[in-house]
Amino acid sequence: DAGVIQSPRHEVTEMGQEVTLRCKPISGHNSLFWYRQTMMRGLELLIYFNNNVPIDDSGMPEDRFSAKMPNASFSTLKIQPSEPRDSAVYFCASSWSGRGFHEQYFGPGTRLTVT
Amino acid sequence: AQTVTQSQPEMSVQEAETVTLSCTYDTSENNYYLFWYKQPPSRQMILVIRQEAYKQQNATENRFSVNFQKAAKSFSLKISDSQLGDTAMYFCAFMNPQNIQGAQKLVFGQGTRLTINP
Numbered sequence: 022d023a024g025v026i027q028s029p030r031h032e033v034t035e036m037g038q039e040v041t042l043r044c045k046p047i048s049g050h051n052s053l054f055w056y057r058q059t060m061m062r063g064l065e066l067l068i069y070f071n072n073n074v075p076i077d078d079s080g081m082p083e084d085r086f087s088a089k090m091p092n093a094s095f096s097t098l099k100i101q102p103s104e105p106r107d108s109a110v111y112f113c114a115s116s117w118s119g120r121g122f123h124e125q126y127f128g129p130g131t132r133l134t135v136t
Numbered sequence: 137a138q139t140v141t142q143s144q145p146e147m148s149v150q151e152a153e154t155v156t157l158s159c160t161y162d163t164s165e166n167n168y169y170l171f172w173y174k175q176p177p178s179r180q181m182i183l184v185i186r187q188e189a190y191k192q193q194n195a196t197e198n199r200f201s202v203n204f205q206k207a208a209k210s211f212s213l214k215i216s217d218s219q220l221g222d223t224a225m226y227f228c229a230f231m232n233p234q235n236i237q238g239a240q241k242l243v244f245g246q247g248t249r250l251t252i253n254p
Binding site: 052054063064065066069077110112114116118123124125127129130132 | 178179180181240243244246
């Protein structure tokens with residue numbers, strides 16, 4: 022398996038532009054998580070989906086952020102308009118959800134820089 | 137809400153030495169999972185070791201072991217015979233396995249930057 026795939030790996034954009042981050046979870050996994058990593062706040066969960074349905078988006082910073090999961094093999098995280106404080110590494114992770122423990126597998130992350 | 141605290145922002149040891157990273161957490165749950173993740177310069181998050189709270193025996197994975205003290209809510213990671221490749225950020229994480237609507241989210245500590253010197 023190729024693991025969790027994220028694109029792009031790096032994104033540099035100007036303030037005010039729309040940014041779309043993409044994630045392909047591991048085939049067969051039915052839970053998907055978006056995390057953001059910054060020096061100030063560490064790793065924080067933004068939103069997670071189960072069976073393509075958003076379960077908890079309480080970590081989404083504000084209305085400029087939105088996430089979708091139109092099918093089991095694809096998710097997007099969109100920032101519109103972007104601001105310099107959105108600069109961070111964004112991770113996508115996936116797992117199988119069911120009884121007991123199931124490891125979350127992380128993608129390589131997208132480093133976003135907003136100038 | 138659960139919180140995870142790592143009180144050591146940075147640590148540095150010589151190759152082949154043993155190093156212990158500290159982690160404390162706060163929860164009212166009785167059953168949960170605890171993890172240590174490694175993040176090398178490549179940014180990839182790698183699961184190092186996990187511990188189920190209902191198990192009294194400390195988990196071990198080769199050179200990595202934990203000291204789980206449930207009453208004290210402490211979960212430290214010991215790396216024996218440290219290697220240059222162990223240089224990374226290490227994150228302690230908590231998971232409540234209560235399968236609310238079928239997903240299990242992780243709560244991370246702030247991380248400890250570990251450097252292994254030759």
